[in-house]
Amino acid sequence: MSLKIIADLCTGCSACEPECPNEAISEKKSTFIINPDKCTECEGDYDTPQCVAVCPVDHCILPLAA
Amino acid sequence: MQSAAASYVSLADLKTSHNVLATPAEVPAHAGCGTSGGEGKASCGTSDGPDDMPADVWNKVKNHPCYSEEAHHHYARMHVAVAPACNIQCNYCNRKYDCSNESRPGVVSQKLTPEQAVKKVVAVASEIPQMTVLGIAGPGDSLASPKKTFETFRMLQEQAPDIKLCLSTNGLALPGLVDEICKYNIDHVTITINMVDPEVGAKIYPWIFWDHKRITGVEAATILHQQQMLGLEMLTARGVLTKINSVLIPGINDEHLIEVNREVKKRGAFLHNIMPLISEAEHGTVFGLTGQRGPTAQELKAVQDACMGGANLMRHCRQCRADAVGLLGEDRSEEFTLDKIEEMEVVYDLDRRRSYQDRVEAERQAQHAAKVEALAATQGAGAADDIKVLVAVATTGGGRVNQHFGHADEFQIFEVSAGEALFVGHRRVDLYCQGGYGEDEQLPSIVNAINDCHAVLVSKIGACPRDELKTAGIEPVDSYVDEFIEKAALSWFADYTGRVARGETEHKVRGDASIRQGAFTAVA
Numbered sequence A: 001m002s003l004k005i006i007a008d009l010c011t012g013c014s015a016c017e018p019e020c021p022n023e024a025i026s027e028k029k030s031t032f033i034i035n036p037d038k039c040t041e042c043e044g045d046y047d048t049p050q051c052v053a054v055c056p057v058d059h060c061i062l063p064l065a066a
Numbered sequence B: 001m002q003s004a005a006a007s008y009v010s011l012a013d014l015k016t017s018h019n020v021l022a023t024p025a026e027v028p029a030h031a032g033c034g035t036s037g038g039e040g041k042a043s044c045g046t047s048d049g050p051d052d053m054p055a056d057v058w059n060k061v062k063n064h065p066c067y068s069e070e071a072h073h074h075y076a077r078m079h080v081a082v083a084p085a086c087n088i089q090c091n092y093c094n095r096k097y098d099c100s101n102e103s104r105p106g107v108v109s110q111k112l113t114p115e116q117a118v119k120k121v122v123a124v125a126s127e128i129p130q131m132t133v134l135g136i137a138g139p140g141d142s143l144a145s146p147k148k149t150f151e152t153f154r155m156l157q158e159q160a161p162d163i164k165l166c167l168s169t170n171g172l173a174l175p176g177l178v179d180e181i182c183k184y185n186i187d188h189v190t191i192t193i194n195m196v197d198p199e200v201g202a203k204i205y206p207w208i209f210w211d212h213k214r215i216t217g218v219e220a221a222t223i224l225h226q227q228q229m230l231g232l233e234m235l236t237a238r239g240v241l242t243k244i245n246s247v248l249i250p251g252i253n254d255e256h257l258i259e260v261n262r263e264v265k266k267r268g269a270f271l272h273n274i275m276p277l278i279s280e281a282e283h284g285t286v287f288g289l290t291g292q293r294g295p296t297a298q299e300l301k302a303v304q305d306a307c308m309g310g311a312n313l314m315r316h317c318r319q320c321r322a323d324a325v326g327l328l329g330e331d332r333s334e335e336f337t338l339d340k341i342e343e344m345e346v347v348y349d350l351d352r353r354r355s356y357q358d359r360v361e362a363e364r365q366a367q368h369a370a371k372v373e374a375l376a377a378t379q380g381a382g383a384a385d386d387i388k389v390l391v392a393v394a395t396t397g398g399g400r401v402n403q404h405f406g407h408a409d410e411f412q413i414f415e416v417s418a419g420e421a422l423f424v425g426h427r428r429v430d431l432y433c434q435g436g437y438g439e440d441e442q443l444p445s446i447v448n449a450i451n452d453c454h455a456v457l458v459s460k461i462g463a464c465p466r467d468e469l470k471t472a473g474i475e476p477v478d479s480y481v482d483e484f485i486e487k488a489a490l491s492w493f494a495d496y497t498g499r500v501a502r503g504e505t506e507h508k509v510r511g512d513a514s515i516r517q518g519a520f521t522a523v524a
Helices: A050-054 B011-017 B055-061 B114-127 B146-159 B175-183 B217-237 B256-266 B286-290 B297-306 B338-343 B350-378 B443-449 B463-472 B485-501
Strands: A003-005 A025-028 A031-034 A061-063 B076-079 B131-136 B164-169 B188-192 B207-210 B213-216 B241-248 B271-276 B389-393 B410-417 B420-428 B455-457 B475-477
Touching: A003 A031, A003 A050, A050 B213, B055 B241, B076 B114, B114 B131, B114 B146, B114 B338, B131 B146, B131 B188, B146 B164, B146 B175, B175 B217, B188 B217, B207 B217, B213 B217, B217 B241, B241 B256, B241 B297, B256 B271, B256 B297, B271 B297, B297 B420, B350 B485, B389 B420, B389 B485, B410 B485, B420 B485, B443 B463, B455 B485, B463 B475
Parallel strands: B076 B131, B131 B164, B164 B188, B188 B241, B241 B271, B389 B455, B455 B475
Antiparallel strands: A003 A061, A025 A031, B207 B213, B389 B410, B410 B420
8 A cells, every 4th residue: 555646746845755654755856756665654653644634735645556 | 803802812821731931921122113113103114223122123133124124225135945845724825836937925936955055045145245134935834844944044154154044934833943943043033924813714724734634724723823822922032033924815814914913012023014915816826716806005004004003014025935036126036046056156255245234334324314314304394284195106226216107116105294204115016118118008007006196206207107197196296306205205295285275286085006916026
């Protein structure tokens, strides 16, 4: 299980990066990407995925291959 | 008027729910310079000088263009966009929008790392020696990415120790970072406070990110409000000067801002800057899309006037971009893009900067003295009269009427009555004269922007706009060339009231004016 950032919607604001408990988020060409091997959708850490909760753009971060 | 008192969180509540306040939030004697200014003094954002406030406060504001109206004609500032993340969502902000031709707070064309930002600041400071202030003002919230913000400040203190540091924030993360702010000698902090009633706040803020959760509605606004008030009190207790920015949103917080003004003054705010909402559908903000309009010039002025006597008002804000460079009202950021900075030979010459600033200071004091002298000669000249009018002035600086109507991209607005000419704001317009020819299509928009004025004072004006202005009921005046603005305005006013008294002119009440959307961009 993992989340994915839609690059076209990402503003590159970086709000998500420090919130990730797994350090799965990094910058790539001025937007951000999630490493699916590290992402746990915050299960075990928080009630909701932190990157989704802090992202200023609706529907920018979605489940991978949903 | 909103019943803010009912839901207002009292100081006592704040203190019991937070133990972070190391010292009681006593308001220092110097806070709010309106209290120390002379009788009838309107605002230190307009013209207060060293006689109106304690020396330590004057030293903090004298070369800060945002904190001193007089300083903003002489000293420049710059913003660096190092902290783009935000911890709240505002209905007047859209994080996706980014265009170099568009200008309003929160918009930038280039994000910077702290290292790039420091390089840029040092390059600008070398090129523009009157650049005295560096602010981190978005996009995003400077305190939502404290590492980047404070790393920038730390490096700058080492490399350019004479530059004043300031930041602006929504206040959510402020209380926990006041120690850090004081550690880096940041003595100016701007907090955007649009409400003191969470019911009002719920209409402005759809959500906040707090304690690892997205919180919405009144609950979100309540937390934000508590943090803002606590943060303001803590800064006041530490002697940090604060400016409160409020966005005036008609129908949502217009009258409520009077309550905001009262509450922030109570907590020691130094300045209050009430700004018009910028809202166009193409900005893609919630307010832009729902058709929420911004205020007219008179609506803005009415709220600002109602707040006089409360916290001091800043009237010279130009709502600049978060990466602006230069004097307020100008933007030289295009000269300092990353590519260009790479090629610059930068030598940070502190002595050169100091000697340049000494010259600027001497010139400014000479201007101030000349103005005081010129005004003293005019005192008492005006007959006792209850007429009060607005006058637009075209000026290139120096406090004088010295600009051609067609060359003005903004007008200074003065409220003139018998014996007093008070600066009350700016009106941005599109240039009438472009490449030597008057653009008649622009004229109606200029008339709209100063339509509440009785006269426009200029150094020169062409025949065509002269007639158009007269038709619109605005008197074009070019007989006070190079005179100090206040003196010229009072002289014109004496002439005007004389003509009214003799029955030569009929005194009419003017209509409203519209506020041009968007702030100054380098390329208009």
